[in-house]
Amino acid sequence: MPRAGLNTETIVKTAMRIADEEGIEHLTLSRIASEFGVKSPSLYEHVKGIEDLIALLKLSGLRLMAQQFQRAVIGVSGDEAIRRLSDSFRSFVMEHPSIYNLTVENSVNDSEEIRAASGEILDIIYTVLRSYKLPEQMLVHATRYLRSVLHGFVSLEKSGGFGMKEDKDESFALIRELMVSNIKNWH
Amino acid sequence: MPRAGLNTETIVKTAMRIADEEGIEHLTLSRIASEFGVKSPSLYEHVKGIEDLIALLKLSGLRLMAQQFQRAVIGVSGDEAIRRLSDSFRSFVMEHPSIYNLTVENSVNDSEEIRAASGEILDIIYTVLRSYKLPEQMLVHATRYLRSVLHGFVSLEKSGGFGMKEDKDESFALIRELMVSNIKNWH
DNA sequence: CATGTTTCCTAATTGAATTAGGATATAACC
DNA sequence: GGTTATATCCTAATTCAATTAGGAAACATG
Numbered sequence: 338m339p340r341a342g343l344n345t346e347t348i349v350k351t352a353m354r355i356a357d358e359e360g361i362e363h364l365t366l367s368r369i370a371s372e373f374g375v376k377s378p379s380l381y382e383h384v385k386g387i388e389d390l391i392a393l394l395k396l397s398g399l400r401l402m403a404q405q406f407q408r409a410v411i412g413v414s415g416d417e418a419i420r421r422l423s424d425s426f427r428s429f430v431m432e433h434p435s436i437y438n439l440t441v442e443n444s445v446n447d448s449e450e451i452r453a454a455s456g457e458i459l460d461i462i463y464t465v466l467r468s469y470k471l472p473e474q475m476l477v478h479a480t481r482y483l484r485s486v487l488h489g490f491v492s493l494e495k496s497g498g499f500g501m502k503e504d505k506d507e508s509f510a511l512i513r514e515l516m517v518s519n520i521k522n523w524h
Numbered sequence: 525m526p527r528a529g530l531n532t533e534t535i536v537k538t539a540m541r542i543a544d545e546e547g548i549e550h551l552t553l554s555r556i557a558s559e560f561g562v563k564s565p566s567l568y569e570h571v572k573g574i575e576d577l578i579a580l581l582k583l584s585g586l587r588l589m590a591q592q593f594q595r596a597v598i599g600v601s602g603d604e605a606i607r608r609l610s611d612s613f614r615s616f617v618m619e620h621p622s623i624y625n626l627t628v629e630n631s632v633n634d635s636e637e638i639r640a641a642s643g644e645i646l647d648i649i650y651t652v653l654r655s656y657k658l659p660e661q662m663l664v665h666a667t668r669y670l671r672s673v674l675h676g677f678v679s680l681e682k683s684g685g686f687g688m689k690e691d692k693d694e695s696f697a698l699i700r701e702l703m704v705s706n707i708k709n710w711h
Numbered sequence: 712c713a714t715g716t717t718t719c720c721t722a723a724t725t726g727a728a729t730t731a732g733g734a735t736a737t738a739a740c741c
Numbered sequence: 742g743g744t745t746a747t748a749t750c751c752t753a754a755t756t757c758a759a760t761t762a763g764g765a766a767a768c769a770t771g
Contacts (some may be wrong), residue, residue: 338736338750338751339736339737340735340736340737340748340749340750341749341750342749343750344747349731354678355550365726365727365728366727366729367726367727367728375749375750375751376750376751376752377727377728377729378728378729378730378750378751378752379749379750379751381728381729381730382710382748382749384747386728386729387727387729419545423627440724441679441680441683441685442683442684443683443684443685444684467739474690477689477690477695478690478694478698478699480694480766481680481686481695481699482673482698482699484676484680484681484685484697485672485673485676485699486669486672486676486679487676488676488679488680489666489671489672489673489674489675489676489677489679490672490676492628492675492676492679493668493671493672493675494629496628496629496630497629497630497631498628498630498671499668502664503661503664504667508664508665508668508669509664511660511669512669512672514667515706517667518532520703525719525766525767526767527717527718527719527766527767527768528718528719529718529732530718530719537737538714552757552758552759553759553760554758555756562718562719562720563719563720563721564758564759564760565719565720565721565759565761566720566758568760568761569718570718573759573760574758574759574760580751601770617712621727
């Protein structure tokens with residue numbers, strides 16, 4: 338019987354798809370293996386185990402997020418950069434609900450690579466907000482505010498916390514503009 | 525050998541403690557059973573299974589939250605009510621990090637009781653914001669804004685997303701006042 | 712104290728994660 | 742092409758959590 342041609346990258350990609358489409362609770366090594374027509378022990382040649390795989394998913398998610406945010410703010414700054422970043426943030430979470438959840442949890446066990454990718458994302462936000470010339474300490478608070486609003490909105494939206502009625506796009510647009518105004522007039 | 529005197533309520537309480545103190549990933553029926561000096565099958569006399577228990581935890585958490593929010597805003601209104609609600613929100617999440625996570629996820633499988641408890645919490649927020657006399661549609665947006673900021677801040681704080689440096693209490697106080705101001709001047 | 716019910720038990724099943732060790736496909740080299 | 746080495750995948754077996762079946766003894770009730 339020929340080999341399946343597995344490798345770490347394809348396993349991570351497939352795992353990401355399963356997690357986002359079917360929910361992280363359905364992500365098992367057996368489930369992934371069956372996707373490739375192999376048995377679960379075969380995966381251990383390519384990933385150390387389920388925890389290692391989850392860490393790889395998290396890293397992959399963080400890097401993808403950093404890339405998308407980076408692209409979103411290329412060539413723009415100030416209010417428009419906040420808008421682009423916000424929309425990009427929301428899109429990422431819509432597209433990768435389960436992976437996004439992984440990226441939010443910080444742990445003392447996180448690898449250097451994961452820390453670096455997280456840091457990169459944070460740097461993008463800082464860079465965007467730095468153009469507003471706030472004092473350094475206020476920059477920290479403003480960044481926390483921006484992150485809180487974005488994370489809060491999209492995770493509540495994702496988890497069905499906003500109910501059916503009333504347009505969520507409208508809420509988001511409104512809140513996004515409120516944020517822009519707040520940061521512009523930060524005191 | 526005498527009986528352990530188990531009942532649904534004490535099991536839920538113990539489960540809540542284990543989840544919040546040790547993390548939801550350590551919450552197993554065996555772990556709970558060992559806490560009472562019994563074996564895991566014994567628990568099935570009192571809860572239908574682990575999923576049922578989680579649902580009970582969620583309901584219990586929602587009711588506790590509703591109660592604490594209710595108490596926090598008794599006798600106050602307007603800006604001060606927003607402040608009390610915000611602080612109460614943050615305290616709850618600090619005290620019950622794992623249970624809070626359960627309360628955030630909405631599901632089509634949620635029982636009527638869970639929906640009712642969720643609705644009660646939402647009603648408290650609506651009541652607080654209603655005193656600002658916004659048009660009904662804006663009330664929806666403003667509520668979503670308030671919930672986003674609170675949920676966003678406390679979950680990022682809880683997950684270690686804000687790093688070590690800079691005082692988080694100060695960030696929270698600042699952001700809370702910004703929220704108050706935004707709602708007061710909602711346009 | 713006799714009886715019925717409830718509570719807790721042991722034993723057994725299922726499914727996921729994991730490890731050990733083996734077979735063979737593929738690669739590397741002569 | 743043939744030989745050898747390595748990598749990839751396998752089966753078999755272990756552990757642990759959840760669950761179910763069925764039994765025994767505690768407790769409540771009269």
